[in-house]
């Protein structure tokens with residue numbers, strides 16, 4: 001969420017899920033919403049049925065396309081060009097919100113400079129989107145009263161992910177679709193507590209509440225609160241850099257809590273090498289995941305139903321979840337395991353309950369200061385920032401000013417996908433999720449009804465491509481990239497454009513991340529899952 | 541039968557539902573009718589979220605690798621081993637030779653403690669999570 005933080009000073013969804021009921025227009029890009037966020041997807045569909053407009057920017061014919069007033073199917077990885085093209089038209093035709101730009105933003109001249117280079121005919125060449133569609137899109141978005149822009153990993157999982165996000169933010173600021181109900185820039189977070197893991201400082205550069213580790217005052221504050229002499233004042237390694245350091249032998253030990261990087265991360269064979277190269281690997285999980293199989297020690301963890309605690313959803317709403325049953329066998333809640341381990345390692349942690357831990361979070365994290373278990377138990381959650389126990393929470397961010405004061409236009413130039421198809425690897429592979437499964441499938445693949453509906457990985461391929469290669473529905477094909485090969489069944493469908501194939505990473509039988517490129521965005525360090533070059537052959 | 545209000549463990553919508561349980565078994569799910577996020581609805585994943593909880597494949601004991609095999613152990617042995625090995629490596633190679641991956645699936649309280657452990661107990665800022673996904 002680095003892109004949004006740079007633009008607005010805060011990196012979360014600016015508006016709320018309930019706002020989806022009131023918007024006049026949705027611009028949805030890089031989000032297969034009905035699959036990844038079904039309940040938000042259905043709100044969009046209901047709003048469209050009552051008259052709201054839907055503008056979709058996505059290379060695939062995703063289910064939402066059926067409801068779209070306009071669907072731009074750009075070439076993979078050309079998002080910045082398309083968004084610049086739309087802004088070019090908005091500025092050219094003076095459709096932008098002059099008052100908002102003048103009073104709330106800075107850097108408009110720089111934006112104009114860059115965007116000028118992206119007139120519709122240039123963008124059409126890069127992205128394959130017709131000029132007249134770009135013009136229509138620009139008019140629709142700029143002229144709407146309340147327009148909500150929503151995106152997901154189709155925007156962030158590129159080597160240009162941060163640029164994509166900044167471009168979305170530029171567009172919303174240019175048109176003044178920010179700081180009011182049913183507007184805003186809304187990243188839809190993929191997992192139940194991604195937002196919370198970030199908020200709590202599960203990042204190499206910040207403590208909880210995004211307080212930077214390189215800030216002397218923040219460091220001092222946490223040293224005092226935690227009673228330690230000297231905290232590390234240098235930014236740590238991102239997951240991508242951890243894997244590189246492990247391969248080089250500089251990283252010796254890795255402790256993984258509730259994650260499965262061996263399935264979820266790109267270029268799996270490199271990750272496997274990196275993990276094997278460690279002296280010591282600990283995995284704490286509910287299941288013996290692909291990663292846990294490699295571990296020196298595996299610690300059995302409780303599921304969500306077996307412990308108490310809070311989760312923060314994509315709209316910054318912190319909700320309390322209760323304990324229904326006890327964990328199986330000797331499994332324990334993660335927080336208890338951490339307390340014991342830390343105590344054994346010489347730093348005692350004596351918390352009596354998650355509510356007790358939350359008190360410490362309240363004390364050191366300004367945006368969570370007023371979010372206590374007591375308050376949460378009586379209601380339906382609180383949206384941060386919530387600076388004190390009287391505060392009702394914040395459904396809309398950046399109302400009168402941005403977290404950082406003025407919003408900054410950070411214009412970006414278009415850069416192509418790091419690994420473009422060539423003569424040998426002539427297809428572009430893009431990856432995503434399907435409705436019936438979740439992430440690496442450790443949980444959903446153990447649910448029978450979901451397995452029944454979607455028991456195996458499929459490779460989506462366009463009918464014309466399939467015909468050329470003599471591939472029929474359900475034929476087994478081999479997909480090969482410069483990093484590995486995977487076999488799976490073909491599904492012939494016009495959901496994908498020609499020369500593009502699509503699959504998911506839910507299935508360990510067809511670990512699609514063996515193929516994906518670990519080339520990553522230089523700032524956010526998010527790998528390019530959404531585009532890499534592959535070749536395809538039918539297996540006989 | 542007991543009803544316990546929980547949050548769906550899957551996507552970032554954060555739908556809320558009640559787990560119905562009897563004698564330490566979850567028997568069903570009932571969406572929260574008044575929660576502003578899902579207003580009584582759930583998707584197919586949420587409706588079936590309880591099933592994996594009782595999967596026979598759940599881990600029930602710590603495992604330790606001995607002579608190449610992962611074998612069951614006690615908590616005391618496993619935790620002692622983890623603490624000793626991490627402290628050893630820290631002593632020999634410095635705190636930056638250790639790294640910690642937090643989780644987008646566990647609670648806020650747990651993620652907070654986890655990053656506190658990385659930073660305060662073991663002295664490293666090498667903490668990240670897989671949600672760059």
Ligand code: SF4
Nearest residue numbers: 548550551555583586
């Ligand atoms: S019920 Fe479906 S939409 Fe709601 S949080 Fe769970 S997975 Fe997401």
